[in-house]
Amino acid sequence: MTMIRKIMMKSAVACLALTLTTSCGDNAKKEEDPKDQAEKVNEEVHNRDGEKDAERLSEAFMGNLYEIMSSETAASKATTSEVKKMAEMIKEAHTKMNTDLKDLATRKNITVPADLTDEQKRDLDKLNEKTGIDFDKEYTQQMKNKHEDAVKKYEAIADNSKDADIKSWATNTVPEVKSHLTMVESTWETIKDMKDKDGKKEHKAIK
Numbered sequence: 001m002t003m004i005r006k007i008m009m010k011s012a013v014a015c016l017a018l019t020l021t022t023s024c025g026d027n028a029k030k031e032e033d034p035k036d037q038a039e040k041v042n043e044e045v046h047n048r049d050g051e052k053d054a055e056r057l058s059e060a061f062m063g064n065l066y067e068i069m070s071s072e073t074a075a076s077k078a079t080t081s082e083v084k085k086m087a088e089m090i091k092e093a094h095t096k097m098n099t100d101l102k103d104l105a106t107r108k109n110i111t112v113p114a115d116l117t118d119e120q121k122r123d124l125d126k127l128n129e130k131t132g133i134d135f136d137k138e139y140t141q142q143m144k145n146k147h148e149d150a151v152k153k154y155e156a157i158a159d160n161s162k163d164a165d166i167k168s169w170a171t172n173t174v175p176e177v178k179s180h181l182t183m184v185e186s187t188w189e190t191i192k193d194m195k196d197k198d199g200k201k202e203h204k205a206i207k
Contacts, residue, residue, distance in 0.1 A: 061112040064098040147181040
């Protein structure tokens with residue numbers, strides 16, 4: 001009986017260890033950041049210059065993806081006509097930009113992330129927590145910050161990329177992103193002093 005118990009105990013411990021190892025491995029795989037996944041693939045197929053271009057295109061793609069997803073939310077959740085209009089424009093424009101970017105990445109054998117990064121997901125959660133005019137302000141402020149970053153990134157790609165096609169794409173994209181930033185800044189000036197009062201909007205809300 002003692003020997004049988006020992007064998008059973010060893011089997012149980014082995015099964016538990018296997019279960020924990022498999023579980024930890026699955027969790028690690030699930031929690032790996034999409035940006036890190038794409039980087040690993042690109043490192044295997046590109047030289048140093050190619051890796052830099054891949055990193056830049058990945059960042060541009062992720063930036064567009066965030067703006068698309070947050071704008072989809074804003075198009076339905078925003079309370080002002082100005083922000084709704086802006087959200088629809090950004091969603092449509094950046095969807096097209098990402099389609100073109102992904103086509104370019106495919107031609108250059110560059111893998112772009114399949115989803116938002118963990119940091120972007122936190123930003124989206126922060127946005128979704130807001131309601132009323134606070135939502136409009138948070139969304140508009142995020143779009144202002146992200147478009148400012150995007151202009152800098154696209155200008156950097158245009159200036160530093162060794163690939164003629166990628167350089168041309170970035171150069172042609174900069175003016176459009178700047179025009180988006182101008183619209184966002186104008187929208188911010190319109191809504192920045194608006195307030196909610198006793199649950200009723202002090203501005204013209206969209207019904």
